[in-house]
Amino acid sequence: MADASRQRQRDVAVLGGAETEIVPEDLRSIPEMVLEAVAGALDDAAVQWEDVDAIVTASVDLFDGLTASSIAVTEVVGAVLKPETRIAADGMAAAIHAVHQIAAGAYGTVLVVAHGKASMAPHWDLTEWAMDPVYLQPLGVDFLTVAGLQANLIADSNRVGRCASLGDGACAVVLSSSVPSGAAVITGTGHDLDAHYPGDRDLSTWSGLQRAAGRAYEQAGVRDPATAFAVAEPSCMFPHEEGLFVEATAIGKNTPLSPSGGLMEGTAPIVSGLTRLLAAARAIEGNPGRRALAHGAWGPAGQGHAVAIVEAT
Amino acid sequence: MILEGTIRLPFSYAAGGIGTQFLIALRDEQRILGARCESCSTVTCPARPFCSQCHAAVTDLIEVGPAGNVVARTETPGKGVFGLIRLDGANTAILHRLVGPVDQWRRGARVSAVFAEERTAGINDIEGFVIEGDQP
Amino acid sequence: MTAAKPELVSVTLDLDMTWRYASGDPMDRFLNGVAKGRLEALRCPECDTRYLPPRPFCGRCNVAMDEWGPVSDTGTLIAWTVVHLSIIDGRTGEPRPSPYGMGLVQLDGADTTLNHYLDTADPDRLSIGARVKAVWRDELRGAMDDIIHFEVVP
C-alpha cells in the first residue's frame, strides 16, 4: 500500500449531520425514521436538497426483512433522479465511499445515510445468515458466539460480557469538497475485511483495524497515533472491545474514548459507524488543528473495520 | 401499526469440491480433514478450498485430529457452548460445540471429537468435542 | 452406459423468521380506511400528484405530504397480463396458484397506479383502457388483500 508517489487525498468537509434518538422500538416506518435524520442533517449542514449531488446509503436486506431495502428510503434521502449508491455494510464504509467519490472528482456534495431497526427481528439470530453456510451456520453460530470466543481470549470470561443495547435508529451526514472555514475535514480513511472463519485469524487482536487505521494514518500524515488525537470514537459493542481498539489503533492510553457516550447505552445495526463519524467531527469542531479518530465495525468479532481521521480547520 | 410478517424459504448451498470431500469423510469415515497449502504449508481445518493464511487454492487434504486443544470457549445463551479447537496436525482452529459439563471447559484442555450416530455429510456429523477420556 | 457422477454435497438451511414491520402514519391511516372499504391518497402540495401508496414524502419535490383525498375503488386498466408461472410465496414457503391475472389500475382520484390481481374469468374483456372495479372480501381486515381482485365493469 505504501506508495510515496501517491497524492494526499483531497480533504473532504463534514458539513453536518443528524441522528435519531436510539430507542428499543421506533414505531415509525423506516422512511419516517430516516427522514428525520436526513432533514436534520441538511439543516445542520445548511444545505438544500438540490445542493446534494449524490447519495450513499447503507442498509442490509435481511436485517430489514425486505429485498433491496434501499428502495424504502429512495425518496426520503432525496435520491429521485440522482446518483444513489447503496452499500450493504456499516455506515462508516458508506461514508468512506462518499469520500472516495468526492476525491475522484465525481461529485461535490454527498449525503450519507444509514438505518437499522434491531426491533424488527431477533438480531443475533439473523446474523447466523451472515456466517459460512457450510461450516458455521448449521451449528447455530452467530456474531454473539464469535464475540464470546473473543471475550474469552481477552477477558477470560465464559460468555460475552455486557452488550451494547441494540435498538432502532438512523443517521445522516453531509460531506463536501467545499470546506467552509472552521469545518471538520476528513483527511484520511481506511477500511478492511479480515478472515471470516474465526479459527483462521488471531481473535485476540483486531488486526483488521490495525490495517484500516494504518491506511488512514498514511493518508492523513499521522506519524504518532499515540499523541495525534484529541478524541477517539470507537464502535465497541462489548466492553472487551475497547482494549482491542486501543491496541490496534495505537492511540495513546490517555486519549479520551467515546466522550459522546459511545454505543453501550444504545445503537442500531449498520448505523453505529456513521454516528461515530458525526460525534468525532463535533468533538473537535472549532479547535483548529485538533484531530479525532472515528471507527465503524461490522461482521463477527470485528471482521470488518472502517476508520476516518477528522481534523478541525 | 406493527405487522408481523414471516419469510419462510429453504436455501441450499453447495459445499464445493473440497467441502464435499471434507463432509463425506465425516460421514463415511468419521475422519476430520485439513487442507495443506502447497505454497506456505499451513494446514487449515476444517478443510476449505483456499489457504487461510496465503489464500492460494488448496488441493491436498490430510487427516487431522480427532483430538486437540481448546483455544477459546464461550457459552451463547440458548445455543450452547462453543469452542475453537486446534486439532493435532492443524495450524488453524475449528469452531464447534463443546459437549459435557460446562465447568470443565478451560483453555488448553485436551478434547476429542465425538461423531453423531446419524450422519448426513454436514458439519453436525461431528456431535461436538468432549474432554479426552470422557468419550462414551 | 454413463459414468457415475461424483457425489456433490450441498447444505440445506430453512429461513423461517418473523419481522415486525412498522407501517408508519400514512399507511396506518390508509389501512384503517381499507378496513372500512375506503381508499384515500396523499396529495403533494407542490406537484399535486395524488400518491398511492400514501407515503410521507414526495420524492419529486422533496416535501412532506399531509393532505388526503378520496380515491374510488373503480379505475382504468392501464396495463395487464396473465402470469402462467407459479412462484413460491415467500410468506408461506408454499407455491402460489397460477395462472393469475395482474393489472396496473389507475384508480379514479389517484395519479399513481395500483398493481393487483385481475379477474380472468372472461379474459377477452381485459384490455388497456377497460374500466375495472375492486371486488372486496366479505370481512375486511385492513390489508391490501381485502381486495380479492379487480373485475372489468360494463
Added chain:
Amino acid sequence: MNAVAVIGTGQTNHAKARPDVTQPELIREAVDAALVDAGLTADDIDAVVMSNMEMFEGRALPELWVAEGAYGTGKPVFKIATGGTSGTSACIAGFHQAGSGAFDTVLVVGFEKHSEGHTQTGMALVDPFWDRAVASGALGNFALSISQYMAERGVTEEHAAQVAVKARRNAANNPHAHLQMPDLTIDDVLKSRMLAEPLHLLDMCPQSDGAAAIVVASGDTARKRGPKAAWVHAAATRHDQPYLGDLDRRLITTRALRSAAASAYAQAGITDPLRDFDIAEIYEPASYAELAWYEALEFCDDGEARRLIDDGVTSMDGELPVNPSGGVLSTNPVGASGVIRVAEASLQLLGRAGDRQVAGAKTALATGYGVYAWSDVIVLRSEMP
C-alpha cells in the same frame, strides 16, 4: 471525474447451476481469470468492490463469507446491492475508488448463484403493507410494462422475438454465455412457453450461476502500463421513485435511464449515439426491454426501435452491434450481469473479444438496469480521456 481504466476482465462459464463450487470458489474462477488478463497477482490489488443480491441466496452480508474468493482477506472490501444495477454500480464504485487517489488498482467482482435460492420469490419480498401479497417477481412486472409499451409504440411479438434470436445467436460466439442457440428462429421464440402474456420463455433472460470481475487502474497506473486499456469517459447513476405503480419508471418512460444517458453522454461528448458508439452492451432482461432501451439511449426516436431491429442496425454486421456477448438474455447471474456488461465492452476496446469481436471498436457503451427504477450508463473508449 479523474481518469481511470479497465485493464483486465475475467468471467466464469455461466450456467444454470454450478453445484460443484461454493460461492467463494465461483468468484475465484472469475478473479483468477481477470488477474491473468491484467497481468497482475492478487498482491497487486489494493481494494475490492463486490456486487450481489444477497436475498436471492438468503444471505446477509455475504461478502463476509465470500470475499476470500476474491483474495479480499486483509483488504478494503465492501459490497453494492441494487438489483440489476448492482454490477454496474459496483464498477462505478471501483472507478471512483481508483480515481480517488487512495488506491492504484481496484478489483470489482459480481456474482450470483441463483440455483441456491429463490430469485423470483426474492424479488417479490417487497413492501409488506402494499404489494407483497400480489407481487410476482420480474415476470409480472415486465409483462405489465410491456403490454403498455406495445400498445404505445406499435411493437409486435415478432419484433421482440428478433431481439431474442439476435441475442442467442450472438451468444453462440461467446464461450462464457449460458444460453447458446446458434439456430434459434423467430418461430421458436413465438412457440416457446407463455410465461406472462405477452412474454414467452425465450423472451426472458435465464437465471444463471456465474461471476465476473474487472480490474480497474488509476489513470497513472494505467498509463505506466502502456496505452492499451479501456478508459472510462463517463459514468452516471440514476434512481427513481420506488413503487411499481409510480408511473415514470416503465418501458414507455424509463425516466431514470434517459436521465442517466443524458448525463453520461454530456460527460463523454456523445452527440449521436448510434454513430458515436461502435458497440453497446446493454442490460436487457427481456427482449422488449432492448427495444425500449434503443429509444431511451437515443439510438433512435421513440417509436423507431422496431425499425432498428427490422433493418439489422443492431446486429453483429449492423451500424451499432448491440450485445455481441449475447447480453442478459443469454446470461444472467444478476449480481454479475452489470460487471459482465462492462467487462464485455472493455474486451471489445482491448481487442480481446474473440469470435464476438467488433472490428476496430473504439467507443463502447455499457448499461445497467434494475427493475426498481435504477439505471447506470457508462461510456468507455480505447483512447485516454
